[in-house]
Amino acid sequence: MLSAVEAMLDPSMLALSLWLIGVSIEGELQPPYLILAVIVFSITFPGTSRLQFSLKRLVFDVLYSWFWVMTLLLLLGIATGYVHEFSHQALVAWLWLAPLSQIGAHLVLRAAAPTLLALQGPPQRAIIVGLNDQGAALAGRIHKARYSKIALSGFFDDRSPDRLSRAEDSPLLGRLHELPGFVKTQRIQFIYLSLPMASQPRILHVLDELKDTTASIYFVPDMFVTDLIQGRSGTVCGTPVISVCESPFTGSNGFIKRASDIVLSLLILALISPLLLLVALAVKLDSPGPVIFKQRRYGLDGEEILVYKFRSMRVCEDGETIRQASREDSRITRVGAFLRKSSLDELPQFINVLQGRMSIVGPRPHAVAHNETYRNLIKGYMIRHKVKPGITGWAQVNGYRGETRTLDKMQARIDHDLDYLRNWSLKLDLHIILKT
CATH class of the missing domain: 3.40.50.720 (NAD(P)-binding Rossmann-like Domain)
Known part of the structure; x- marks a missing residue:
């Protein structure tokens, strides 16, 4: 959280101070000020981490960085003639207000840092x-x-x-x-x-x-x-x-991953809400028992989480030993067979995504009993838990979904999960979602 705030702090203060001067001097925020704010934000993002600096070093570092940014902007403005779009009074005021606003913002962040750290949980x-x-x-x-x-x-x-x-x-x-x-x-x-x-x-x-x-x-x-x-x-x-x-979702990557999960899951839930109601009704009418099946799975850092699915079996197994479902499994209901084949039984997990327990894309969560078996058979198995489990994943879109009859198939699934960790990007997530 502190890294994300620090990344935004300097660029935001430079842009906001320019807008404030533009409104106070020109009476309104004119297009040249908006354009210059975008330019200065772009060349200063992400901001420098200065929380560990002494006050003297903080002031010097801000002034030193601002000197070179202002020099570059002035040279570009003079060369293009764009400097004449601004009043001399506005430029002089920004020259002093911008670094002062940066220093003030960093001091406020230092005061708020203990509270922000406390919000992130225990050490x-x-x-x-x-x-x-x-x-x-x-x-x-x-x-x-x-x-x-x-x-x-x-x-x-x-x-x-x-x-x-x-x-x-x-x-x-x-x-x-x-x-x-x-x-x-x-x-x-x-x-x-x-x-x-x-x-x-x-x-x-x-x-x-x-x-x-x-x-x-x-x-x-x-x-x-x-x-x-x-x-x-x-x-x-x-x-x-x-x-x-290490998890690839640290710093700004973590913010991007979580923001995309929230936005996409809200959009998908809004689109599929009629389908969710129809499936829930079908499950209820087909066989006695709850509509939603809750099963313990391993989540981020190997912590146990509850994962939601539409019930597709006549039993709700969640013990120390769980037999993996197969194609001709007598425990599967008529509606459950269709739900499993079409993967519609996984749709309630978008609620798990909003809760923060899961991600839309990531390694599929296995039952706790299966995890305890495979972690002793496959080296590096638990590394897949460095990220939140997903509704779909790189292994699933490459053919390694459903039942894993042999150790080789599970090994291939784990290899794809680790490949996802090495090469994660938002573009890869969107690609996996579209393939799914």
Whole structure:
């Protein structure tokens, strides 16, 4: 949330301050001011993150950036003659008001940051693998970060205590073989690997052991291994890191994904509402039982969610062992057979999308019992839970939908799900929706 606000902050303040000056001096918002606002928004978006800056550095950085933006705009305005569309008084006023409005907005954001962080829920738990100098430095930066959502639990390392670096307020939690169990039981969300390049076999072993978790994994450079899910670089409290296993829906991507889900699901629900009523009536008349079947599935980060479907069977199984439905399954009702063949039984899940439990496009959610089986058979199976499950997905539009009779078919489905995580874009989502 803070990243999204910061991305919009500087461009918005520059545009709004220009509009304010245009209205106050010209009496109305004239077209040249609108056009210039669009131009300045375009060249300054996304804004710079300055929450961790000192006040002195904040002021200097804003003034420095504004100097170059204003210089560029003036040169373009003089070269094209467009500068004559504005009064001299308006340009001088904007020259001073724009950076002042930016500085003021950043100060307001700092005051509101604790509230915004609280709205995002409890802190996200993290551990560091490798109590060396770079690991200790990362821990120090996490503890000193004023607006971080990361709560560092401690370190894991196999070396003897006399070879370990010192890290204040971060205890040694155990050895590497204890790491997977700790991550699962304590619901760790971030893992930072601070191991030297010479430890490549140990790194690969740790990664292999962590494939059954939903934690986001990052390297603290310098190192590189193949088979990365994203391989994107970034920073954690000022320390450079490389993602190994991370959700693609972070920052602005997360906002775009959620906004598209809400808009599209509302539009689709409005269009199919008569069909929903007809299907509900058919299910009720065909066999006794509830219209909507609720089943436990794994959602984002492996958390259990309730998924809605139109009931297509005479039973509502949701236990520890669930037999996957087959074509000639005697449990399926007459109406249920048609609903399953046409996928109309999935339509209530658009309500799950509005609730925030699911997305329109993503890996299909499996029953909890099936998840517990396949997570032990397919390496990397749980990585698909780094994103919200979807009503449809890349695997489904490529032929891997419905019953999976063999392990090879489930492996192919998982491979397509991971391919979706690597290559996500809004364009790909729309393509999958249209193919569905």
